Amino acid sequence: MERTKDRAAAQRTAALETIEQRALRQERPATPKWCHPVSDRELRFQRRMSLLVTIAPLVGVGLAIAWLWGHGVGGLDVALLGGFYVLTIMGVTVGFHRLFTHRSFEVPKGIRAFLAIAGTMAVEGGPIEWSATHRRHHAYADEYGDPHSPHLVERSGLLGVARGLWHAHMGWLFEANGTDSARWAPDLRSDPVLVAVDRMAPVWVVASFVAPPIIAFAVTRSWAAALTGFLWGSLVRMFLMHHVTWSINSICHFFGRRPFRTRDESRNNWPLCLISFGESWHNNHHAFPTSARHGLFRGQLDPAWRFIRTLQQLRIARNVRLPDAAAIAARRIRPSRPARAIKGETPTPEPAGSRTSGPG
Secondary structure (H helix, E strand, C coil): CHHHHHHHHHHHHHHHHHHHHHHHHHHCCCCCCCECCCCHHHHHHHHHHHHHHHHHHHHHHHHHHHHHHHHCCCHHHHHHHHHHHHHHHHHHHHHHHHHHHCCCCECCHHHHHHHHHHHHCCCCCCHHHHHHHHHHHHHCCCCCCCCCCCCCCCCCHHHHHHHHHHHHHCHHHHCCCCECHHHHCHHHHCCHHHHHHHHCHHHHHHHHHHHHHHHHHHHHCCHHHHHHHHHHHHHHHHHHHHHHHHHHHHHHHCCCECCECCCCCCCECHHHCCCCCCCCEHHHHHHCCCCCCCCCCCCCCCHHHHHHHHHHHCCCCECCECCCHHHHHHHECCCCCCCCCCCCCCCECCCCCCCCCCCC
């Protein structure tokens, strides 16, 4: 009798999940706006490259842990890991994200080129492709058409949560993207600096792998040092860098606080703020996408903003966009006290209701 009841309950649960999955499929529109078809050949190439840039760093982490057991880690290896981590994550956070995607500030061509190269060395795509995909993310945030939302998997329950987080974190890299950069980023496609960096992307990717061991060998004249420099400065660094930035897509759309009203599930996640260079103040960012500063309140550490602010103080960065106190207060879910800007800031206000820099 008990087995019969259990079997009937399981059948009802399965039927309910089937209904939910069918409803999710019916809710999904056929094709997102401004996307192009991806051929089988292109998809195979994309998956092979994604597999390479995800598995190789993971293997490197395993080898580095094994090396730690009997040899430890040297100061040069730590310096290479830290130096190239800062270089590449600044290229993504300051360059790809805040400068190119959202046009939060302006800098001279030389610095634009430097940030574009540094971001490309993160091995997350070129500046034009990355920015186009991110603009699409903002336009469809956590709705069908968002390339990496954790909330659109056609599955219910804990399995659906796990699959959604996997998709947002890494799974989307193995699926057809098809974002049309000609529609989402025409301004970037007409930028000669970014076009030149994009054309030389393979060179910068190779440089990201080989520069740390070359530096290690130049300093020590030791092939063993070059090997450990490659492990720590190239592979371990890339593993950390990738999973931190991918966590903004997954963790920061699922776990954390929501101080601002937004139409998506973006959340602030303080444990990631330092290692993500301020990107984890993600609800702040979705409330004010064109703001050069993501850590909008005191205590919200935002190293990328401090870099931009330094450029502004040196009169290198200009037209730095920030929300004013009134705009911040208007979007707060529970207004408690007026927002306080960092002393000496002279922001270029952005509209309180703006969401994205747009496709053009």
